[in-house]
Amino acid sequence: MGHASGVILPKLDGVPVEYRLSAEDPRAIKLAQTLTTLGLAEPSAWEDAKHSSTGYVRAALKRWLASHGGEQVRENFSLNATISSSPDLYSGDDGRRELLYLMVDPDSAGYVILGPTLEMLEIIHPRLPASFYHILVGAIQLWVRVYDVRDAQYRVEMLREWVEGENDPERYEFPDVEGCIPQSMKLKPLSLKHVRQLAVGINDQLSRQLVHAALDLNKISRRLRRPEISEETREALMDSNPPLPALLISFKRHDAVLACYDDESQAFLEASPEPNLIVEIDPTDHAGVRRAFDTLAVLCETMAAASRLAALLPGNNQEG
Amino acid sequence: MRKITRKSKITREAVLAELALMAEGRHPECQNIMGRFVRCPQFQQACKILADAIQVEAHRYGAKREEVPAPPGWLLPV
Numbered sequence A: 001m002g003h004a005s006g007v008i009l010p011k012l013d014g015v016p017v018e019y020r021l022s023a024e025d026p027r028a029i030k031l032a033q034t035l036t037t038l039g040l041a042e043p044s045a046w047e048d049a050k051h052s053s054t055g056y057v058r059a060a061l062k063r064w065l066a067s068h069g070g071e072q073v074r075e076n077f078s079l080n081a082t083i084s085s086s087p088d089l090y091s092g093d094d095g096r097r098e099l100l101y102l103m104v105d106p107d108s109a110g111y112v113i114l115g116p117t118l119e120m121l122e123i124i125h126p127r128l129p130a131s132f133y134h135i136l137v138g139a140i141q142l143w144v145r146v147y148d149v150r151d152a153q154y155r156v157e158m159l160r161e162w163v164e165g166e167n168d169p170e171r172y173e174f175p176d177v178e179g180c181i182p183q184s185m186k187l188k189p190l191s192l193k194h195v196r197q198l199a200v201g202i203n204d205q206l207s208r209q210l211v212h213a214a215l216d217l218n219k220i221s222r223r224l225r226r227p228e229i230s231e232e233t234r235e236a237l238m239d240s241n242p243p244l245p246a247l248l249i250s251f252k253r254h255d256a257v258l259a260c261y262d263d264e265s266q267a268f269l270e271a272s273p274e275p276n277l278i279v280e281i282d283p284t285d286h287a288g289v290r291r292a293f294d295t296l297a298v299l300c301e302t303m304a305a306a307s308r309l310a311a312l313l314p315g316n317n318q319e320g
Numbered sequence B: 001m002r003k004i005t006r007k008s009k010i011t012r013e014a015v016l017a018e019l020a021l022m023a024e025g026r027h028p029e030c031q032n033i034m035g036r037f038v039r040c041p042q043f044q045q046a047c048k049i050l051a052d053a054i055q056v057e058a059h060r061y062g063a064k065r066e067e068v069p070a071p072p073g074w075l076l077p078v
Helices: A026-038 A053-066 A070-076 A115-124 A128-141 A149-163 A192-200 A205-221 A231-236 A256-265 A286-312 B012-023 B033-039 B041-067
Strands: A078-084 A100-108 A110-113 A247-250 A277-281
Touching (some): A026 A053, A026 A100, A026 A286, A026 B012, A053 A070, A053 A286, A053 B012, A070 A286, A110 A286, A115 A128, A115 A205, A128 A192, A128 A247, A149 A256, A205 A286, A247 A256, A277 A286
Parallel strands (some): A110 A247
Antiparallel strands (some): A078 A100, A100 A277
């Protein structure tokens, strides 16, 4: 039988093996209080969130998204809404210590092909395709970044500038963006008023639905203007890349716009991208919190309307 | 079969009361050692000083760490 060494292990009886703390950020507590007072958070979620202010705020955000078309948005877009203590999710740099930041960003870009729709609308009026395109892109672009033919043109222009100094710039080939643009897109768009008048008299059911859906989208997207951000937050995002596109629009499957997107997308995350939407929240400012949530609601409803429109687009869901 | 859903009966006032305790640091969860650490800058500073001191000592003794005497009743450092 061995001898005892005389060394003993300290007793851990009675020492808690786990500490759980939901007071991790006083700003989350203040926001939870404001959301409860405003009726934006559901008290019944408090127990489900295990009395954690962060979990409770998350539940309120999820509920808000669901009640503003979140499910419909998910059918065509992959967007995330986040409330963070930093304006830069990638670097995690601190912003203003008293603020929280409501941000929306995509995981990946939705994709729509507009060529067949434009051909269909051209039959109704030669300038309707360009009008439809500008209404659609203009409305969505108010809230999230859209990558479309203009980005592709800019990309090719930049690539050409890069090779200008080379000895034999002719050996480089670039996507033919100009060649992929339908002729109807080169005409001047009609005024919104003219499109509205035109929409009433369209006989073809799908064309009428499409034009009405675009007008509806335009109306929803302009319900609110996105709030301005402070100079400090702007400075924190100064070295960021442009926002990640939430939607890619091309005219045909595998056209030059898509080729430019594929090429450019490889550098999207070389630096932290700017958020698609960023709203500063002072958690104690009830009107400000309400405005932030209303802003998010308009973004959601805009993207839900875009999703409904995307579902109508002919040729959009064909494989290949 | 009908699905029975359990709806919490907690009121808005009860949630606000609990959040107010949290905001003031008087919620039971804020009273444990981690809660006190998170809320108290002096506690955080003291821990940092202690951690830095241990770090410096560890570097100073290097391979001869066994020279640091273990508290009575504790296992010797390996």
